Amino acid sequence: MAEQTHRPPTTEQGGPAEAPPALADSRPPVGRRRSIVNWLWLAGALLFTALFAARTMAPALAPGTVQDDARQHVFWMLRFRDPELFRGDLIADYFQWLAPPAYRALYAALSWMVDPFLASKLVSPILGGITALFTFLLVRRLHPAPTAAFLGTVLLSWYVWQYDDLASASPRAFLLPMLAAQVWAIVAGRLVLAVGLTVLGALFYPTAGALGVALLAARLVHFRRGSRRGGSRTAPAEQRADWLAFLVAAALVALALLPTVFGATPYGPTVSASEARTMPEFGEGGRNTFFYRDPYRYWLEGYRGGLDLRVRDQLTGLPILFEYAALAALLPMLLLFRPRLADVALLSGRSRVLLHLLVASFGLFLLAHLLLFRLYLPSRYVQWSLPLVFAVAAGLALGIVIEALAERLAPTRPAWLSAGLALALGLGLALYPASYDGNFVPDRHPEVWAYLRDLPTDTLVAAVPTEADSVPALTGRRVLVAREYALAYHLGYYGELRQRTEELIDAYYADSPRRLVELAERYGVDVFLVNRAAFDQATYADAWAGEFAPFTSAVGDKLRRHDRFALLDLVRRCAAVDDGQVAALPTACIASAR
Numbered sequence: 001m002a003e004q005t006h007r008p009p010t011t012e013q014g015g016p017a018e019a020p021p022a023l024a025d026s027r028p029p030v031g032r033r034r035s036i037v038n039w040l041w042l043a044g045a046l047l048f049t050a051l052f053a054a055r056t057m058a059p060a061l062a063p064g065t066v067q068d069d070a071r072q073h074v075f076w077m078l079r080f081r082d083p084e085l086f087r088g089d090l091i092a093d094y095f096q097w098l099a100p101p102a103y104r105a106l107y108a109a110l111s112w113m114v115d116p117f118l119a120s121k122l123v124s125p126i127l128g129g130i131t132a133l134f135t136f137l138l139v140r141r142l143h144p145a146p147t148a149a150f151l152g153t154v155l156l157s158w159y160v161w162q163y164d165d166l167a168s169a170s171p172r173a174f175l176l177p178m179l180a181a182q183v184w185a186i187v188a189g190r191l192v193l194a195v196g197l198t199v200l201g202a203l204f205y206p207t208a209g210a211l212g213v214a215l216l217a218a219r220l221v222h223f224r225r226g227s228r229r230g231g232s233r234t235a236p237a238e239q240r241a242d243w244l245a246f247l248v249a250a251a252l253v254a255l256a257l258l259p260t261v262f263g264a265t266p267y268g269p270t271v272s273a274s275e276a277r278t279m280p281e282f283g284e285g286g287r288n289t290f291f292y293r294d295p296y297r298y299w300l301e302g303y304r305g306g307l308d309l310r311v312r313d314q315l316t317g318l319p320i321l322f323e324y325a326a327l328a329a330l331l332p333m334l335l336l337f338r339p340r341l342a343d344v345a346l347l348s349g350r351s352r353v354l355l356h357l358l359v360a361s362f363g364l365f366l367l368a369h370l371l372l373f374r375l376y377l378p379s380r381y382v383q384w385s386l387p388l389v390f391a392v393a394a395g396l397a398l399g400i401v402i403e404a405l406a407e408r409l410a411p412t413r414p415a416w417l418s419a420g421l422a423l424a425l426g427l428g429l430a431l432y433p434a435s436y437d438g439n440f441v442p443d444r445h446p447e448v449w450a451y452l453r454d455l456p457t458d459t460l461v462a463a464v465p466t467e468a469d470s471v472p473a474l475t476g477r478r479v480l481v482a483r484e485y486a487l488a489y490h491l492g493y494y495g496e497l498r499q500r501t502e503e504l505i506d507a508y509y510a511d512s513p514r515r516l517v518e519l520a521e522r523y524g525v526d527v528f529l530v531n532r533a534a535f536d537q538a539t540y541a542d543a544w545a546g547e548f549a550p551f552t553s554a555v556g557d558k559l560r561r562h563d564r565f566a567l568l569d570l571v572r573r574c575a576a577v578d579d580g581q582v583a584a585l586p587t588a589c590i591a592s593a594r
Contacts (some may be wrong), residue, residue, distance in 0.1 A: 012271065035461025041146035042136050045153035048426055049132040052161040053125045054448035055436035060121045060167075066473045069168035070120045070179040071441070072484050073099065083474070089478045089483045094267055094493050101256075102203035103171045117222035117473065124438075127177050128166050132157050141187045141394055142351045145399045147267075147422040152395020154426045155327075158434065159320055159387050162311045167438030173218045174204040174383040175211070182212050183357065183388070184217070195252070202253045207380045209253040214360035216246040219353070235364040266494020272374035280549040281488040287548055288488050291379075302521065304377045305369070307386065314433035321387060328393035334400055343403045346394065354389045361385040364423040373489060398425065427443045441470060444581075448529065449474045451577040451584055455526070460503055462519070463529035465545035467582060471529075480504060480523055483545045501551055507564040508534070510557040513566045513590050528590065529565045530575075530583045 059065055076092040078085050086092035094103075110119040132153050139149035158367040160166060166173050178201035185194035198216065202209020219242055244583075276282040282290045290305050292298040301309045301319075309319035316323075338344045361382045368378035375381075399422070406418035443449065445467070452461065459477045461468070468482035479485075481500040488494040500523070507519040508528075519525060534543035537559050544552045567585070571578065574589035 002044055016397045038140070038146055041150045042133075044423070044426070045136050045150050045157075046129060046132055046155045048162075048430060049128055049157040051430060052436065053128045053156050055434075056164075056167055057121065057124060057159045058437040059438060059440040060443070061443060062440075062552065064449070064474060065440050066117055066470065067120065067168050068164065068439040068441055068484075069170045070117060071469060071473040073106070073118050073170040074120050077104075077107045077111060077116035078476050079114065080108050082457070085476050085557075086478055087458060088473070090493070090496060091479065091482075092472070092570070094490075095485070097266070100171050100202075100204055100206065102200065103205070105176070106204075123169040124167050124173065127173055128170070130177040131160065131166075131180050131529060134177070135388070137391065138180065138184040138187060139395055139399075142183065142392070143343075143396055143399060144346055144417070145403045147402050147418050148396045148399025148413075150395075150422055151398045151425060152392045154429060155324065155394055156387060156391035158429050159311070159324065159391065162320070162435050162437065163308075164437060164439035165384070167440070171205040172207070172380065174201065174545075175208045175380070176388065178204065178208045179211060179385060182215070182387060183353055185331050186215070187348075187353055191241055195245050195249045198249045199256060201251045202256045206257050207376060209257065211360060211376045211385060212377070213246070213253050214364050215353075215357055216242070216249050217535075218356040218360045218363075220246060225485065237317045248423055256386075265490060266492075267490040268495065270373055271489055271491055271494075275491075276373065276488075279488060281486075281494075283549065285547050285549040286551075287483055287486050289547065295341050301377065304379050306379055308379050308383045311435060314435065314492045321475045322388065324390035324394055326385065327397065328390040330397035330401070334397055341400070341404055343407075345402045347400070351396070354393055357385055357389050361389075385404050398422075443474060445575050445579055445580045448507070448584055459526045460524050461527045461529060461535060462523075462525045464508070464534045465548065466533075467529045467531060467544050469545065473535065483548050486548075502554075505554055505558065506550060508565075508567060509555065509562060510566050511562060511564050513570065513593050516566060517587070517591050520590070526587055527576075528567065528585045528587065530571055530585055532568070532581060532583075535565055535568055556594070 001467055006281040007351075060067065072095065076086060076096045079092070079096075087174055087475060104121075104584035107116055107119060109117070110123075115120070115121075116142075135156050136149045136153045140146065142148075160176065160293040165176070172429070178197060182194050182197040182201065185197055186193075194212075194216070198209055198212030201212050217356040222440045254438060271279070271282075273412050281288050282285050284292060289302070290302070292302060301305045303310060304594045306591075307321060309321055312318060314319055315324060315569055334344050335343070335347070338347075364381035365376070365378050368375040372378075402418045402421045403414070406414035406421065410417040448467075449470075452459065452471065455477065460480060461471050461475075462480040463471065463482075468479045469484035471477055471479045471482070481497050481504055486494065486497050486501070503519055503522075510516060516528065531543050537556070540555055541561060544555055546552070570585055570590055570593060571583045573593060576586055576589075577585040
């Protein structure tokens, strides 16, 4: 609503006269009211974000529940509270080596106060809140309409919490909040802060650092109008500050990543593209599925090599990212009406940072494909930058349209109508069918886990993936091998795990205890967990976690060739605990039955 300007009355001599109390304006100043309105819109955006986060994180409240990827990235941090855990364990040592330094430091600090898995459940909503906060601040810098900031933030949060990345509190969960903060810092003209956030992002997740440097580089070349032919031409950015920010960030990120990314690895060389193409682990049905015969799945849909289109619209079946891209396309279309729509004219020229981020993201995406696995996974460079760009652009477009409609339909009170329309869209999104899946794994065998927790800390457990994947996280005990930890990117590490898995299959499905005892003596196995479903041809694939080529097919061959198995025969005699589905057999009992 337009503000009236009150001119104070004057005396005959020209000086200001005291305003009668009845005429005093008790309303707060315009700037203060705008600040209050801004805070209210931010609070509303954070409230919606909290709602989406609560829907995803609700299963985390159940006792014994652990997030799927936290089983991989957080389990070894139990060492912070008990240094005796996982002593000399190959798997724990490998994932501790993989963890970025700032990520390790954060959890080490939190572990002084709470269990690492509880810490991960607390970190997740905080990261979501940081993402929402800086997304809101970013959009506010690009357009004065708070409705645009509100809608952009709500759109991004709704999308984000349908994935499990933030819920995992793994290193990749830090990419989006760091990126949102860095883009805001650039738009706000705080280049020193942008450089600092880029370096900090690299210390939490190297991909975030690379993306931040690429964004600073993309800003060095931009389109300028005013060539002799009236067109546009590209030209180097003239401000030395931009070049300095890029060079400093690139140098510091390279220095930060030097020991881990560019240094020698104790776990063998990184797998090459040619090697990966020959390994079933990277094919369809493998633990590290990357290559698909279908180009659409390889370049667009894939979780590791594409745009990660796992989350789809529950009603249309379309990838939500495509729908966001369509909404974002409204923004450049609205720019065509800049002379006629005042709200379009208010869009800041700094919004070109969205284009810079697209260029940086797709540039690294293609480079990662070209240098396959040397820059980790290509999808990580577009997985969250694209949703950020599309959500911000869509929020700006919707905000501009709403403001224009409100001014036309309710010229005396446009703010009230625009607020009502924006809130209606937010509520509609909150009520829209969605898949809030944080990928939390429940405690299915509490009696078995309680038994393992009572065993010595150096106990080594052998089991099929459905149990082995959770043993370290839920019991703090070592596991011989598990699908969750079978990453094939470093050949020295994976070669050992592949050999262990093959030997476990031979012993697990042997018809005499001798093979079990030999495996136990070779690796020091103390307990075998016997999953009855793993011996049934109708259910064995589920027990082996489905996509675990080439091992799942090897198990199927064993079941087709044999009908008697020593482990099943030993359950009645040796089971220390049996919940009807899974039994724990001490190796000592198996050895005595040989």
